[in-house]
Amino acid sequence: MAHMIDITNGRAAIAFAGRTPWHGLGQELTLGATIEEWTREAGLAYTVKESPVLFRSDAASEPEAFEGRKVLHRSDNGTPLAVVSDGYHVVQPADVMGFMGKLADIGGFEMEVAGALSFGRRIWALAKVNPGADVIDGDRVRPYLLLGTSYDGTMATTAKFTGIRVVCNNTIVQALRGDNTGTVRVLHSERFDADRVRQDLGIVADSWDRFLIESRKLAGQPISKTDADAFVAELLKPYHSGALDVTESRAYKRITELFHGRRAIGSDIPGVAGTRWGLLNAVTELVDHERGRSTNTRLESAFFGTGAALKSRALELLSA
Numbered sequence: 001m002a003h004m005i006d007i008t009n010g011r012a013a014i015a016f017a018g019r020t021p022w023h024g025l026g027q028e029l030t031l032g033a034t035i036e037e038w039t040r041e042a043g044l045a046y047t048v049k050e051s052p053v054l055f056r057s058d059a060a061s062e063p064e065a066f067e068g069r070k071v072l073h074r075s076d077n078g079t080p081l082a083v084v085s086d087g088y089h090v091v092q093p094a095d096v097m098g099f100m101g102k103l104a105d106i107g108g109f110e111m112e113v114a115g116a117l118s119f120g121r122r123i124w125a126l127a128k129v130n131p132g133a134d135v136i137d138g139d140r141v142r143p144y145l146l147l148g149t150s151y152d153g154t155m156a157t158t159a160k161f162t163g164i165r166v167v168c169n170n171t172i173v174q175a176l177r178g179d180n181t182g183t184v185r186v187l188h189s190e191r192f193d194a195d196r197v198r199q200d201l202g203i204v205a206d207s208w209d210r211f212l213i214e215s216r217k218l219a220g221q222p223i224s225k226t227d228a229d230a231f232v233a234e235l236l237k238p239y240h241s242g243a244l245d246v247t248e249s250r251a252y253k254r255i256t257e258l259f260h261g262r263r264a265i266g267s268d269i270p271g272v273a274g275t276r277w278g279l280l281n282a283v284t285e286l287v288d289h290e291r292g293r294s295t296n297t298r299l300e301s302a303f304f305g306t307g308a309a310l311k312s313r314a315l316e317l318l319s320a
Contacts, residue, residue: 013043014115
């Protein structure tokens with residue numbers, strides 16, 4: 001089994017408040033817990049340390065330093081995270097949690113989930129922006145701010161807006177028409193400036209308004225079986241390989257089954273089934289609840305990996 005949620009210290013490095021996350025793991029906290037409590041219970045009470053990379057050749061009796069590279073490792077248990085360049089700027093777990101704590105202090109943000117993935121190579125935190133609103137009556141989506149960083153070079157430090165559908169906890173990534181409104185990325189070749197990122201995220205409120213408008217449009221647009229099937233095939237083409245047609249893939253069959261069979265979570269809400277909104281949520285259900293080898297791998301994929309890219313592409317195609 002791939003352990004994407006970090007368990008190197010004997011328990012799942014994830015904490016949550018409110019409703020249990022769909023991966024079902026972690027330590028429960030009360031809303032309003034201190035950032036110190038969040039940091040401890042999410043398994044993030046450590047620093048990422050740097051050491052030189054050493055090697056010993058056949059011709060040398062003593063280890064030599066490999067110039068231009070360093071190894072990152074955890075202070076709590078010594079777990080090595082990655083070998084990176086000397087110019088790699090680390091954003092510490094305390095920086096991520098402090099960023100979220102400052103937003104909560106300012107007001108309007110509530111921490112809901114935080115944790116570590118892939119043995120601590122990625123960490124992240126999720127804060128609710130406001131109570132949200134109904135896309136249609138009875139189908140509420142809440143806006144969140146997601147902040148994550150990596151210690152292995154696989155991801156820039158990223159703060160982005162995302163929506164979570166209350167009825168099923170599906171995450172919906174905003175990337176309408178290919179723009180990055182609601183997303184701020186800081187490369188590891190740059191220093192993380194928390195104040196600057198907070199200023200840049202002033203667009204989050206506008207992003208939520210746009211997201212809600214577009215989602216309500218999707219809910220008001222029926223889609224035929226032929227068009228829905230064509231959408232799913234187009235959506236999956238970039239991710240499909242092999243001799244079989246994309247319509248023979250498991251993902252294609254499952255999305256169309258969820259949509260046409262009205263088996264997707266929330267499809268019984270009046271006005272969801274048979275619409276572009278319902279089709280979008282059939283895709284998000286596959287990514288968030290079913291795709292991948294385990295709930296752990298789905299979590300990383302849904303927020304940062306191919307799952308997030310697939311959901312973003314689905315929203316772009318349906319909103320075109």
